[in-house]
Amino acid sequence: MLTLSEISKGFGGRTLFSDVSLQVNRGDRIGLVGPNGAGKSTLFSLILQEDTPDEGDVNFERGITLGFLPQESAPAGDETVVELATAITPDFIELSRKLKAWETTHPDDIDPHDDVHARFNDLGGYQVESRAKKILKGLSFRDSDFDRPAREMSGGWVMRAHLARLLTQEPDLLILDEPTNHLDLEALLWFQDYLKGYPGAVLMISHDREFLNQLVGSIIDIRHGKLTRYRGNYEEYLAQRAAKDAQQLAAYKNQQKEIAHLQEFADRFRAKASKAAQAQSKLKQIERMEKIEAPVADDATVGFSFPQPQRSGLKVVSLKGVDFSYGATPVYRNLEFQAERDERTVLVGPNGAGKSTLLKLLADVLKPQAGERNLGHNVQSGYFSQYRTETLDMSRTVLDEASDTPQRVTEQYIRTVLGSFLFRGDDVFKKVSVLSGGEKSRLALVKLLLNPPNLLLMDEPTTHLDMASIDALVSALKAYTGTLIFISHDVYFIRALANKVLHVNAGVLTPYAGDYQYYLDKTKSSSARVALTAGLSDARPAQREAARSAPIPGMDRKEQKRLEATSRQARSNARKTQQDLVTRLEQRIAQCETRQADLAVELEKPETYAKAGAAMHLNRELMGVQHELDSLNAEWEAAAEKLSGMDPAG
Numbered sequence: 001m002l003t004l005s006e007i008s009k010g011f012g013g014r015t016l017f018s019d020v021s022l023q024v025n026r027g028d029r030i031g032l033v034g035p036n037g038a039g040k041s042t043l044f045s046l047i048l049q050e051d052t053p054d055e056g057d058v059n060f061e062r063g064i065t066l067g068f069l070p071q072e073s074a075p076a077g078d079e080t081v082v083e084l085a086t087a088i089t090p091d092f093i094e095l096s097r098k099l100k101a102w103e104t105t106h107p108d109d110i111d112p113h114d115d116v117h118a119r120f121n122d123l124g125g126y127q128v129e130s131r132a133k134k135i136l137k138g139l140s141f142r143d144s145d146f147d148r149p150a151r152e153m154s155g156g157w158v159m160r161a162h163l164a165r166l167l168t169q170e171p172d173l174l175i176l177d178e179p180t181n182h183l184d185l186e187a188l189l190w191f192q193d194y195l196k197g198y199p200g201a202v203l204m205i206s207h208d209r210e211f212l213n214q215l216v217g218s219i220i221d222i223r224h225g226k227l228t229r230y231r232g233n234y235e236e237y238l239a240q241r242a243a244k245d246a247q248q249l250a251a252y253k254n255q256q257k258e259i260a261h262l263q264e265f266a267d268r269f270r271a272k273a274s275k276a277a278q279a280q281s282k283l284k285q286i287e288r289m290e291k292i293e294a295p296v297a298d299d300a301t302v303g304f305s306f307p308q309p310q311r312s313g314l315k316v317v318s319l320k321g322v323d324f325s326y327g328a329t330p331v332y333r334n335l336e337f338q339a340e341r342d343e344r345t346v347l348v349g350p351n352g353a354g355k356s357t358l359l360k361l362l363a364d365v366l367k368p369q370a371g372e373r374n375l376g377h378n379v380q381s382g383y384f385s386q387y388r389t390e391t392l393d394m395s396r397t398v399l400d401e402a403s404d405t406p407q408r409v410t411e412q413y414i415r416t417v418l419g420s421f422l423f424r425g426d427d428v429f430k431k432v433s434v435l436s437g438g439e440k441s442r443l444a445l446v447k448l449l450l451n452p453p454n455l456l457l458m459d460e461p462t463t464h465l466d467m468a469s470i471d472a473l474v475s476a477l478k479a480y481t482g483t484l485i486f487i488s489h490d491v492y493f494i495r496a497l498a499n500k501v502l503h504v505n506a507g508v509l510t511p512y513a514g515d516y517q518y519y520l521d522k523t524k525s526s527s528a529r530v531a532l533t534a535g536l537s538d539a540r541p542a543q544r545e546a547a548r549s550a551p552i553p554g555m556d557r558k559e560q561k562r563l564e565a566t567s568r569q570a571r572s573n574a575r576k577t578q579q580d581l582v583t584r585l586e587q588r589i590a591q592c593e594t595r596q597a598d599l600a601v602e603l604e605k606p607e608t609y610a611k612a613g614a615a616m617h618l619n620r621e622l623m624g625v626q627h628e629l630d631s632l633n634a635e636w637e638a639a640a641e642k643l644s645g646m647d648p649a650g
Contacts, residue, residue: 133146
């Protein structure tokens with residue numbers, strides 16, 4: 001449906017792409033990844049025909065429709081939220097307005113324009129509005145939001161409304177640029193599940209590893225002017241790319257050794273008459289070689305240490321008897337909360353449950369109507385919101401603003417930190433006033449990390465960060481010695497940091513004294529983001545046993561006991577059989593993982609490439625092992641889930 005053929009594109013003397021090709025077919029789910037500045041957004045602009053390639057062609061199958069969600073700054077006018085979500089084509093907008101205008105001015109009359117109704121119905125008519133409202137609800141809009149002017153809502157909610165418009169439109173090719181930036185965990189889960197059943201193809205840029213792992217069937221890696229396609233999700237891409245880089249590095253080293261040996265011979269004997277011809281032959285042999293390039297590593301996360309705060313007392317912050325309302329809408333009543341030193345707590349729960357409100361109460365950004373907030377001994381709190389830019393001095397440069405810290409650090413150190421958060425080269429000399437909203441947010445994050453308090457409160461800190469910057473932030477927060485309370489929709493980020501989970505819903509706080517996986521296990525979640533509602537298999541064993549032991553009308557009690565014993569034995573046998581299956585799968589998975597590691601080691605050895613075909617054979621085996629692991633893990637997940645639904649004791 002889309003073909004890019006031998007595309008080249010450059011800007012200001014710098015080549016972004018050189019002779020690259022890409023094909024997108026119906027049903028494809030593709031993730032586009034690469035370092036910041038590699039050209040991902042430029043590739044999108046070429047596909048959208050907002051820009052033209054220097055060389056090559058962009059071709060579409062006839063009649064294909066495209067839908068594009070930009071990373072930010074989608075427009076909103078006077079239309080309502082539902083009007084924006086149903087604005088699927090210019091014709092539909094015009095027909096919808098005509099019909100609504102007639103209904104408003106002539107509510108009891110029959111519209112004489114039958115062709116308007118006919119054309120409106122041909123485009124889906126009122127079914128479009130019904131579908132749009134369902135999608136808006138999935139993205140956490142309330143019924144009361146539907147008729148609100150979109151311009152009254154925040155930029156993040158406007159972006160959600162535009163996303164709803166695209167999903168309602170259902171283009172053949174859906175192009176998404178960081179679509180999870182403006183979604184909370186619950187809306188993201190709904191969106192992720194919706195895309196799994198989306199009828200068209202999807203091409204996306206995303207820094208969310210979990211989102212990519214759940215959705216894509218291939219990864220396009222864009223770097224150093226080339227596009228490389230890898231089959232599988234993001235984790236599979238990382239494994240394949242590491243194996244490919246290891247193979248290329250080994251081949252490069254071997255070739256360099258051979259070149260050095262030939263060059264040494266030529267240098268020694270080119271001046272000697274009897275050997276000059278041989279020496280010249282060696283030089284020509286070097287010239288004829290197809291040179292292998294060394295794999296170019298990404299900009300690695302720099303191993304710097306952030307300044308650490310002073311140690312606080314054991315009790316860090318508490319809320320006692322807190323009441324808080326927005327106008328007449330209560331959020332918390334008699335709220336009790338306490339955080340202790342070294343805790344790293346993630347707040348989870350549905351949209352509108354009060355997570356951000358709780359964070360602002362803890363930060364003293366919001367004042368409760370009743371109750372009190374208390375800080376512990378020697379505690380200093382710092383609050384980071386993705387919109388926290390009011391503390392920045394707009395007249396300074398990025399470097400000057402970052403350097404405004406009481407910590408004794410060098411300019412080189414500060415520039416290194418800025419580089420890890422996407423301020424590189426001359427970017428550090430930009431005025432803060434000309435930065436985008438995302439850039440200001442990242443600068444505020446750098447300032448906070450350069451002088452961290454011992455109580456750090458963070459609301460969606462990974463928004464506007466690429467994967468390398470998220471890794472830098474994770475590294476900094478892992479080494480952080482204070483107390484951390486945060487909200488995030490990035491499961492990778494949550495898994496890396498949280499040692500405690502606090503579920504927030506309808507003013508009720510439910511703590512889970514373990515990491516994110518512990519929370520998922522306790523809530524019997526079937527995936528990294530969803531806790532399923534319970535059925536009979538999730539009921540307590542005692543409750544199920546009581547239900548089975550209830551007297552059966554018309555049956556002798558002795559006969560009933562015999563049947564119960566037979567039933568228990570059957571359940572016990574079934575559980576044992578299922579447990580054996582899970583154990584066998586775990587053992588086979590362990591064997592495959594061991595073989596996978598052994599193959600990777602073999603591919604790193606230079607001698608592997610001395611024997612013709614050996615590296616190719618090992619790579620094929622490695623891919624086979626990886627495919628078997630994917631299949632085994634899926635079988636294990638299904639078997640383990642079935643086992644968890646069985647009685648622990650039969």
